[in-house]
Amino acid sequence: MKYSALIFIVICFSFSSCSENKTQTFEDTSSEKVEVDAKSLFILHCESCHGLDGKKGTSGAADLSVSKFSDKEILNVIENGNDKGMMPYKDLIATKIERNALVEYVKALRVNK
Numbered sequence: 001m002k003y004s005a006l007i008f009i010v011i012c013f014s015f016s017s018c019s020e021n022k023t024q025t026f027e028d029t030s031s032e033k034v035e036v037d038a039k040s041l042f043i044l045h046c047e048s049c050h051g052l053d054g055k056k057g058t059s060g061a062a063d064l065s066v067s068k069f070s071d072k073e074i075l076n077v078i079e080n081g082n083d084k085g086m087m088p089y090k091d092l093i094a095t096k097i098e099r100n101a102l103v104e105y106v107k108a109l110r111v112n113k
């Protein structure tokens with residue numbers, strides 16, 4: 001076991017291609033750095049109602065630029081939706097890493113941080 005891991009590492013170092021393609025999104029199962037494009041996720045799933053600046057308000061969407069929701073509340077509304085028109089995104093945005101990145105993205109839209 002130990003040997004095969006070592007060989008794998010050696011192979012990785014000898015083929016630089018191993019260190020490329022790291023920008024893809026994947027579930028973090030190790031300590032490996034994961035890059036999530038939260039902006040693209042927001043544009044894909046949230047922009048239609050909330051707008052790029054969070055103020056659009058389509059379908060009665062909350063103004064994210066003045067939201068006072070805590071991290072936990074934001075995550076909860078992303079995962080489970082609400083009874084005012086937002087649907088749950090737990091299945092559509094499948095990884096916790098992506099959902100947490102969206103929490104940070106949503107907070108960054110605030111005018112008073």
Ligand code: HEC
Pocket residue numbers: 042045046047048049050058059060061062063064066067068069073074077078082084085086087089102106
């Ligand atoms: C179909 C339109 C729609 C889409 C798409 C949508 N939302 Fe919402 N969102 C709403 C509505 C409606 C509310 C509730 C407004 C209210 O409480 O009066 C809301 C509320 C929220 C809140 C609570 C803010 C607060 O202070 O009340 C957050 C955070 C939020 N949305 C984030 C997101 C994120 C992140 C996405 C994308 C994953 C998203 N929304 C996609 C309609 C939408």
